[in-house]
Amino acid sequence: MALSYEKVIEKYEPVLGLEVHVELGTKSKMFCGCSTEFGAAPNTQVCPVCLGLPGALPAVNGKAIEYTIAIGLALNCSIAPFSRFARKNYFYPDMPKNFQTSQYDEPICFGGFLDVKIDTDEGVKEYRVEIERVHMEEDTGKSLHMGGATGRIHGADYSLLDYNRAGIPLVEIVTKPLTGTGKYAPEVARAYVSELRDILRSLGVSDVKMEQGSLRCDANVSLRLIGAEKLGTRSETKNVNSLRSVERAVRSEMIRHAGILDKGERVIQETRHFHEDTGETTPGRSKEQAEDYRYFPEPDLVPVAPAADWIEKIRGSLPEKPSVRRKRIQEEWQVPDKEMAAMINADVLDQVEETVKLGADPTRARSWWLGEIARLANEREVPAASLPITAKDVAEVVALIVRGELTDKLARQVVEGVINNEGRPSEIIEKRGIKVVSDDSALLQAIEKAIAAQPDVAEKVRGGHIPAAGALIGAVMKETKGQADAAKVRELLLKHLGQG
Amino acid sequence: MIYEKSATEMATALETGEISAVELTKAHLDRIAAVDGEVKAFLYVDSEGALAQAKEVDQRRKAGEKLSPLAGVPLALKDVMVQQGVPTTCGSKMLEGWRPPYDSTVVSRLKAAGVIILGKTNMDEFAMGSSTENSAYFPTHNPWDLTRIPGGSGGGSSASLAAFEAPLAIGTDTGGSIRQPAAVTGTVGVKPTYGGVSRYGLVAFSSSLDQAGPCARNVLDAAYLHEVIGGYDPMDSTSINAPIPPVVAAAKNASVKGMKIGVIKELQGDGYQAGVLKRFNESLEELAKLGAEIVEVSCPNFEYALAAYYLIAPSECSSNLARFDAMRYGIRVGEGSAEEVMNATREVGFGKEVKRRIILGTYALSSGYYDAYYGSAQKVRTLISRDFENAFTKADVLVSPTAPTTAFKIGEKSNDPIAMYLNDIATIPTNLAGVCGISIPSGLAEEDGLPAGFQIMAGAMKDERLYQVGAALEAALNSKWGAPILSKAPKLGAK
Numbered sequence: 001m002a003l004s005y006e007k008v009i010e011k012y013e014p015v016l017g018l019e020v021h022v023e024l025g026t027k028s029k030m031f032c033g034c035s036t037e038f039g040a041a042p043n044t045q046v047c048p049v050c051l052g053l054p055g056a057l058p059a060v061n062g063k064a065i066e067y068t069i070a071i072g073l074a075l076n077c078s079i080a081p082f083s084r085f086a087r088k089n090y091f092y093p094d095m096p097k098n099f100q101t102s103q104y105d106e107p108i109c110f111g112g113f114l115d116v117k118i119d120t121d122e123g124v125k126e127y128r129v130e131i132e133r134v135h136m137e138e139d140t141g142k143s144l145h146m147g148g149a150t151g152r153i154h155g156a157d158y159s160l161l162d163y164n165r166a167g168i169p170l171v172e173i174v175t176k177p178l179t180g181t182g183k184y185a186p187e188v189a190r191a192y193v194s195e196l197r198d199i200l201r202s203l204g205v206s207d208v209k210m211e212q213g214s215l216r217c218d219a220n221v222s223l224r225l226i227g228a229e230k231l232g233t234r235s236e237t238k239n240v241n242s243l244r245s246v247e248r249a250v251r252s253e254m255i256r257h258a259g260i261l262d263k264g265e266r267v268i269q270e271t272r273h274f275h276e277d278t279g280e281t282t283p284g285r286s287k288e289q290a291e292d293y294r295y296f297p298e299p300d301l302v303p304v305a306p307a308a309d310w311i312e313k314i315r316g317s318l319p320e321k322p323s324v325r326r327k328r329i330q331e332e333w334q335v336p337d338k339e340m341a342a343m344i345n346a347d348v349l350d351q352v353e354e355t356v357k358l359g360a361d362p363t364r365a366r367s368w369w370l371g372e373i374a375r376l377a378n379e380r381e382v383p384a385a386s387l388p389i390t391a392k393d394v395a396e397v398v399a400l401i402v403r404g405e406l407t408d409k410l411a412r413q414v415v416e417g418v419i420n421n422e423g424r425p426s427e428i429i430e431k432r433g434i435k436v437v438s439d440d441s442a443l444l445q446a447i448e449k450a451i452a453a454q455p456d457v458a459e460k461v462r463g464g465h466i467p468a469a470g471a472l473i474g475a476v477m478k479e480t481k482g483q484a485d486a487a488k489v490r491e492l493l494l495k496h497l498g499q500g
Numbered sequence: 501m502i503y504e505k506s507a508t509e510m511a512t513a514l515e516t517g518e519i520s521a522v523e524l525t526k527a528h529l530d531r532i533a534a535v536d537g538e539v540k541a542f543l544y545v546d547s548e549g550a551l552a553q554a555k556e557v558d559q560r561r562k563a564g565e566k567l568s569p570l571a572g573v574p575l576a577l578k579d580v581m582v583q584q585g586v587p588t589t590c591g592s593k594m595l596e597g598w599r600p601p602y603d604s605t606v607v608s609r610l611k612a613a614g615v616i617i618l619g620k621t622n623m624d625e626f627a628m629g630s631s632t633e634n635s636a637y638f639p640t641h642n643p644w645d646l647t648r649i650p651g652g653s654g655g656g657s658s659a660s661l662a663a664f665e666a667p668l669a670i671g672t673d674t675g676g677s678i679r680q681p682a683a684v685t686g687t688v689g690v691k692p693t694y695g696g697v698s699r700y701g702l703v704a705f706s707s708s709l710d711q712a713g714p715c716a717r718n719v720l721d722a723a724y725l726h727e728v729i730g731g732y733d734p735m736d737s738t739s740i741n742a743p744i745p746p747v748v749a750a751a752k753n754a755s756v757k758g759m760k761i762g763v764i765k766e767l768q769g770d771g772y773q774a775g776v777l778k779r780f781n782e783s784l785e786e787l788a789k790l791g792a793e794i795v796e797v798s799c800p801n802f803e804y805a806l807a808a809y810y811l812i813a814p815s816e817c818s819s820n821l822a823r824f825d826a827m828r829y830g831i832r833v834g835e836g837s838a839e840e841v842m843n844a845t846r847e848v849g850f851g852k853e854v855k856r857r858i859i860l861g862t863y864a865l866s867s868g869y870y871d872a873y874y875g876s877a878q879k880v881r882t883l884i885s886r887d888f889e890n891a892f893t894k895a896d897v898l899v900s901p902t903a904p905t906t907a908f909k910i911g912e913k914s915n916d917p918i919a920m921y922l923n924d925i926a927t928i929p930t931n932l933a934g935v936c937g938i939s940i941p942s943g944l945a946e947e948d949g950l951p952a953g954f955q956i957m958a959g960a961m962k963d964e965r966l967y968q969v970g971a972a973l974e975a976a977l978n979s980k981w982g983a984p985i986l987s988k989a990p991k992l993g994a995k
Contacts (some may be wrong), residue, residue, distance in 0.1 A: 048601065051828060052828075053582075053600065053601070053602070053828075054582065054588070054590070054598075054600070054703040054704075054829075055581075055582045055600070055604055055700065055701040055702055055703045056602075056700070056701070057699060057736050058737065059734060059735060059736075059737050060737065087819050089818075089819050089822060089865070091825065091839070091842060093838045096823065096828065097822065098825055099822055159838065161827070290867075292867045294818075294866060294867070294870075295865075296815060296819070296865055296870070296874060299707035299708035299738075299816055300704075300737060
């Protein structure tokens, strides 16, 4: 019987360590000129260098260095005036050279921090996550294990190798052990990855798509008795691929560790795999016997020694920090905390801001993205940002509403049409023949018809019983097939019955 | 015979129309056919490719194009250098049948200059060895005495020059693999400054030590070849972004008057064959006669060079050779899991010396041993660089015998790796410090009548000094002997 989370945090303090791998959005790979485009046919984006053919040599992609320095600066790191690549030696078929070129004891960025906020029942809490290092490395190829039950290499009939990913620049961002988060550890872990993702996106250095693996998080979790000094044994949950999963994986590991420790047993140092369906982790590779990667400085590359003025130039061109931007937006638009948090959680802040830039007022822009669009996204179980509706579409719809050419109800039909890939708003309005009936005479005709059909109701309204007007308005709306502006109908009806 | 001429003379004959590139190439292919059965310098002769290249050079010349000085002159390529479509084995079973899909930078530059590539020469497997006996295919024989080794690892290249199968060759030198073969075959070999010639497409043995360079029968020929293959290459991050040192001009302006020549105290005496030392000292006398000042310098840390080398080179090779795993190219042996196939293939594909070095290097890099072995070796490397720096404040170039002995018998040292490693005792410090060195013939040792080598070393990117001093000494010795040393070599192909 698993312990309840409440029991866990009564007794234990969690210590977190988060390692985030980010695929950089450079056009070419880390050490050669091959394209990094996602989704190409297997083994079409390869050359002697990234295939590790005999004799081929790496040459560092300057853009990757620039991006990494930008990440380091955005995370308040120091930039090493001199850093080196090393070789991490181990055999695996999807690694062409059987060593990975990576930075080891001399990373390019070190000693930074990132402040994150979480919204709790006790109010907004802020935590400082200290960054140990930010370093560069190359990605491996991909193995596809065919046959067998598990999709893992053991038990597979054969394996297919795709080296398109081999050599794609990766940046690894490693935190120092994070203590003091207590029961909020899962939320802090999620907030950290989320904030980091926003920063990376604002820097334009990666498309940070967790579901495509361009941002991957390994979560290290250990527990120690509250008040204890010594760190407990950690487990390392690999490749957690959504923000929600980060939170769930940390929570699940905390509960699992506590269960083991409560029984007086020992947590095994190992990698774990998180399963979205069960919300639990299963064991991977044991790390009890530390693997010996025989690191040594990569002799084929010269040290990375970025000039001080180049670093300052990169610093000077850093965009507004997401936290600063959020603060500015909240103040400019006067958004309540809860709604601000909702936009961030739904990951639509960019879209809302863009919609506002295109002329919509912030309240309407927000309510569309958090309302109808979010609802449709939920229905389809995808993030709102991935729907085929753009800020431009929403701004157009809002403008039509403001001009009285669409009612809210009609606008919802238009938005749904856009999301169903029926075209842009103007096309849908035309195709579906959506049009607000705003012609007073046409409306009056419908009103008179409604009154004639329900003279007793009309009499009640005339007599001052205003709520009774609802039935008549409903009849008018029905008559006009919902294309009338309800407020307008109400205004005309009451006027007509001497109550305007 | 035309094939006995120097590369420079061949170039002149081509330029004046005395001979066509096709004729010259055919003459060499015929020579190879006649003598290589005895010498076994070549692993692969690319007759078709060479003739096609020669034909193109002839056409370009006929069209009045301005060609590079060596256009149409044939060359032998060490099999560690990849050439598109031409089998490249590195002397190993591991790569049997592999035809690279790309050209090394050296090959691209040779092709662009119209140098005709005759084929690939034999070598110790993955350039590990000093005798070419470690070739997985067959040993190469020294043209001076077919029962003896031609040096290594580039024994195929040096033997092809001494046997007049090619006037030019490409070698690679990690600890002496260009210079020691040159010494024992009576030819010239240059290890340029590290970074002076691109390593792109040179199958790596030890990345921080490997350096490709020119091999020839005289200093000026080597200089011309050096200028073809040298210079910056963005594909090799360790290549030096600076103009090629003016080596041809230096070889032509071969004066040593007023130069200080430093004799390295630690690279003579015990372990050096008497006849080798005698020729070395005679060469010093010649240089003194030409107006150079001979001084003695000390490089106390050279004592540790061999030990440091046999940690650094195996460490790097253990990682560089990891890619030979049967997954993408080369041979594949066994069945079962990927790991089983890798194991079986590496067991069969690598020879004994290669395995020895992989195991040594794997051990030296292991956690807990790294500092004591690889770390200490790197410190020694720094000390050796300092020794060179100090010595170069006292002398313009440094000199030593190239190899402690003349060519030994095939099989003589096969079972004694340490004795084999000692061949490179005088050449290794240059690689560890990244500076440059040349070996030129100093004469025949009295006791065995075999060639000995004279090594000249200069500071980084001072390669022109090697050629300046080398050409001066070569001219003095040739005039003393009455002819270049190779004229004294036994005639091959007589039977």
